[in-house]
Amino acid sequence: MANVGNKRSVILGVVGLLLVAFGAVLVFLVPVIMKQQVEKNVRIDPSSGFAYEMWRDLPVPFYMSMYIFEVMNPKEVLLGEKPRLEERGPYVYRERKQKVNITFHDNSTVSFVETRTFQFDPEKSAGREEDYLVVPNILLMVSAQMSKDLSFAVKILLNAAYVMYDQKAFMNRTVKEILWGYSDPFLDLINTLLPGKLPFKGKFGLFADFNNSNTGIFTVNTGVEDISKVQMVDTWNGLTEVV
Numbered sequence: 504m505a506n507v508g509n510k511r512s513v514i515l516g517v518v519g520l521l522l523v524a525f526g527a528v529l530v531f532l533v534p535v536i537m538k539q540q541v542e543k544n545v546r547i548d549p550s551s552g553f554a555y556e557m558w559r560d561l562p563v564p565f566y567m568s569m570y571i572f573e574v575m576n577p578k579e580v581l582l583g584e585k586p587r588l589e590e591r592g593p594y595v596y597r598e599r600k601q602k603v604n605i606t607f608h609d610n611s612t613v614s615f616v617e618t619r620t621f622q623f624d625p626e627k628s629a630g631r632e633e634d635y636l637v638v639p640n641i642l643l644m645v646s647a648q649m650s651k652d653l654s655f656a657v658k659i660l661l662n663a664a665y666v667m668y669d670q671k672a673f674m675n676r677t678v679k680e681i682l683w684g685y686s687d688p689f690l691d692l693i694n695t696l697l698p699g700k701l702p703f704k705g706k707f708g709l710f711a712d713f714n715n716s717n718t719g720i721f722t723v724n725t726g727v728e729d730i731s732k733v734q735m736v737d738t739w740n741g742l743t744e745v746v
């Protein structure tokens with residue numbers, strides 16, 4: 504009986520030791536494995552497959568929800584009444600960011616351009632892009648603001664242009680036009696009269712030129728040689744510093 508008891512305690516002891524050893528191995532090995540896995544998935548390396556695809560074209564959608572306030576009493580506002588506003592929307596856009604023109608360099612850096620595109624999401628939206636809304640004519644407001652420090656002659660010209668181009672204090676435009684821009688001969692005139700003052704060229708709108716735009720050329724560290732440097736920006740549009 505004593506013999507069996509001894510045997511049992513020896514076995515238990517051995518099992519215990521093995522567990523301790525196994526635990527110790529795990530304690531030391533798990534971080535190593537984890538680190539390797541993390542590094543493998545964080546590094547920008549085309550051979551990493553899935554992780555690289557994620558980096559290149561993030562499948563997680565970004566949503567941009569826009570609310571627009573419609574002016575319900577434009578005529579009365581012009582006569583001095585307080586504006587009555589009603590909220591419209593959300594008009595929801597799905598943003599997709601995609602890296603293109605990806606070039607790997609010898610010094611473990613990679614250059615790319617990130618483009619963004621926006622797609623209207625009718626299911627998540629309350630309303631359609633084609634909805635007409637009456638909103639303040641921002642172009643008119645901006646040009647009036649800009650003309651404050653201009654010469655008398657230019658002011659006269661602008662005032663004539665308001666009449667000529669039928670610029671009213673409020674405009675009736677579609678959601679798509681308000682957000683993504685509309686062309687207006689008045690905009691061309693302002694750009695001629697006040698060159699370089701407006702950051703809008705062909706179209707005027709909150710997000711004109713936003714769709715299919717890109718953020719410039721980034722060069723970032725791939726982390727292949729030194730994981731601590733991964734994603735560190737080396738240059739942006741060839742600049743090492745942004746001032």
Ligand SMILES: *[C@@H]1O[C@H](CO)[C@@H](O)[C@H](O)[C@H]1NC(C)=O
Nearest residue numbers: 603604616617618716717719
């Ligand atoms: C990608 O590179 C091509 C060829 O150099 C160029 O024509 C294109 O404009 C680039 N794309 C972007 C988004 O910069």
Ligand SMILES: *[C@@H]1O[C@H](CO)[C@@H](O)[C@H](O)[C@H]1NC(C)=O
Nearest residue numbers: 608609610611612722737738
């Ligand atoms: C790596 O190489 C690229 C392309 O030759 C260059 O633009 C970049 O400045 C280099 N970066 C470093 C840290 O040497």
Ligand SMILES: *[C@@H]1O[C@H](CO)[C@@H](O)[C@H](O)[C@H]1NC(C)=O
Nearest residue numbers: 596620621622623683714715
């Ligand atoms: C953005 O551009 C894409 C591709 O050209 C187009 O399909 C999409 O409708 C545009 N989005 C908006 C909000 O205009």
Ligand SMILES: *[C@@H]1O[C@H](CO)[C@@H](O)[C@H](O)[C@H]1NC(C)=O
Nearest residue numbers: 634635636637674675676677
């Ligand atoms: C805005 O214009 C559309 C299309 O011309 C028209 O159907 C709608 O009644 C107008 N809305 C207002 C408030 O004038």
